[in-house]
């Protein structure tokens with residue numbers, strides 16, 4: 001069976017910056033162990049990456065999935081989250097209603113202009129109105145009004161209402177459920193996508209025997225977490 005490496009290409013070498021890729025070692029007794037090793041070093045660039053080391057795969061994969069799971073649980077239990085989302089949505093729809101208000105004012109102005117023109121027309125003879133170009137101005141003002149009316153209808157249609165807190169809570173809960181499912185039962189690709197959403201960088205540091213994990217601060221409270229690993233010297 002082909003081994004699956006969740007973090008292949010997502011984790012980097014702290015020495016040379018190369019990508020870490022998966023490698024399976026088989027012991028004399030046929031016991032298989034999965035590791036990540038530096039792909040630059042494997043490709044023969046030993047001058048860039050003099051220290052041969054490998055990171056135990058299961059340990060670091062479980063650690064990364066563990067902090068994502070932990071953070072999801074924390075977010076999910078955050079009482080203020082639906083409120084925050086609602087406030088952000090209100091900002092968005094607020095902008096839309098400003099557009100609608102501006103168009104409303106334009107429409108009122110256009111109505112006033114048309115009324116003035118009609119009044120002017122009534123006070124003049126047809127010939128005088130024609131020589132002043134009033135018919136063209138009425139025509140133009142009518143077209144402008146129609147255009148504003150169309151834009152206003154469109155702006156009002158786009159201005160969807162903000163869902164209330166209960167609806168938002170339900171939506172967030174189903175989104176968390178989806179993420180939980182992907183973590184537990186997802187394919188390798190689904191898990192990798194999830195990790196890529198959460199994790200900015202994963203960097204192995206053989207000197208400190210640490211894997212540094214930087215998370216996207218918008219989703220995560222903590223920025224750097226680490227896990228100890230015993231570097232396995234190889235290829236010397």
Ligand SMILES: [Zn+2]
Pocket residue numbers: 013014015016017018038039040041048049
């Ligand atoms: Zn390296």
